[in-house]
Amino acid sequence: MKIRPLQNTGEMEALRQVIRATEMFTEEEEKVALELMDIFLTQPDQRDYIVEVLDEEDGALAGYVCYGPTPMTEGTYDLYWIAVHPRTQRRGYGRALLERVESLVAQRHGRLVLIETSSQEKYLPTRQFYLRAGYQEQARIPDFYRPGDDRIIYCRYLQCK
Amino acid sequence: MKIRPLQNTGEMEALRQVIRATEMFTEEEEKVALELMDIFLTQPDQRDYIVEVLDEEDGALAGYVCYGPTPMTEGTYDLYWIAVHPRTQRRGYGRALLERVESLVAQRHGRLVLIETSSQEKYLPTRQFYLRAGYQEQARIPDFYRPGDDRIIYCRYLQCK
Numbered sequence: 001m002k003i004r005p006l007q008n009t010g011e012m013e014a015l016r017q018v019i020r021a022t023e024m025f026t027e028e029e030e031k032v033a034l035e036l037m038d039i040f041l042t043q044p045d046q047r048d049y050i051v052e053v054l055d056e057e058d059g060a061l062a063g064y065v066c067y068g069p070t071p072m073t074e075g076t077y078d079l080y081w082i083a084v085h086p087r088t089q090r091r092g093y094g095r096a097l098l099e100r101v102e103s104l105v106a107q108r109h110g111r112l113v114l115i116e117t118s119s120q121e122k123y124l125p126t127r128q129f130y131l132r133a134g135y136q137e138q139a140r141i142p143d144f145y146r147p148g149d150d151r152i153i154y155c156r157y158l159q160c161k
Numbered sequence: 162m163k164i165r166p167l168q169n170t171g172e173m174e175a176l177r178q179v180i181r182a183t184e185m186f187t188e189e190e191e192k193v194a195l196e197l198m199d200i201f202l203t204q205p206d207q208r209d210y211i212v213e214v215l216d217e218e219d220g221a222l223a224g225y226v227c228y229g230p231t232p233m234t235e236g237t238y239d240l241y242w243i244a245v246h247p248r249t250q251r252r253g254y255g256r257a258l259l260e261r262v263e264s265l266v267a268q269r270h271g272r273l274v275l276i277e278t279s280s281q282e283k284y285l286p287t288r289q290f291y292l293r294a295g296y297q298e299q300a301r302i303p304d305f306y307r308p309g310d311d312r313i314i315y316c317r318y319l320q321c322k
Binding site: 074112140142 | 187189190193232233234235237272273275299300301302303304306307308318
């Protein structure tokens with residue numbers, strides 16, 4: 001298992017398949033996820049979106065994470081997307097991707113990682129995953145995504161305050 | 162007093178002066194604010210950022226607001242920037258700009274307007290302005306902008322839930 005930066009548009013297609021296989025994302029969300037990968041690949045000077053992918057031993061692409069520094073903050077990072085193919089879940093790949101982000105953020109003297117997710121029932125395993133990984137629910141905006149679908153913000157402070 | 166869409170890059174320079182005169186924004190924040198105006202003017206097909214400006218009776222540009230639909234939500238809008246020249250404050254211009262946004266959002270069947278601001282002392286009048294205008298503090302992320310500088314999220318639900 002190896003985590004390394006996304007390299008080319010061919011890999012984007014593989015990640016599209018990962019995103020679809022999770023059955024967690026709407027068409028619009030998939031579109032935005034792909035746009036951020038495209039920005040990472042085609043705008044080498046930008047530093048807002050960073051995409052890292054996870055290869056299995058046999059070289060198959062099993063998941064990815066997209067994160068970046070939150071604009072107009074000092075040391076805060078947003079984790080925008082994380083997805084692991086259902087075929088390869090329960091192998092710690094999600095946790096490895098998350099720890100990779102935290103490690104890269106810490107290298108850049110980042111202080112805080114934020115993750116936003118939905119209150120929908122289908123995201124319960126996702127929310128439990130963040131809690132197990134040391135994230136705390138910091139805020140909730142009722143009916144943010146749509147009526148009955150709240151936005152939940154998880155935080156992890158990397159250094160002592 | 163009249164509120165209408167931003168029309169040309171010459172007006173952007175006038176708005177830069179408004180932003181600077183408030184002494185509320187960092188250089189980076191000013192840069193981002195101008196980038197959003199530029200997107201509004203140069204990408205007529207985009208609908209993410211909408212910029213409305215306030216003209217005084219004599220035609221002078223006294224303030225502006227930038228808002229737009231929050232990506233991946235149904236009916237939620239973000240108010241990204243609002244600024245009124247200090248020379249013309251206490252005339253209800255800020256409130257007029259805010260009400261203009263709420264009215265345009267309601268026309269598009271929007272449900273919810275979000276505004277984010279900082280916990281810094283210098284934003285106290287801004288926070289009081291949002292509270293008086295019917296916004297509620299919904300969430301707070303400690304140390305979000307920098308250590309000691311929290312992110313506060315205000316919400317106004319436009320319709321009964």
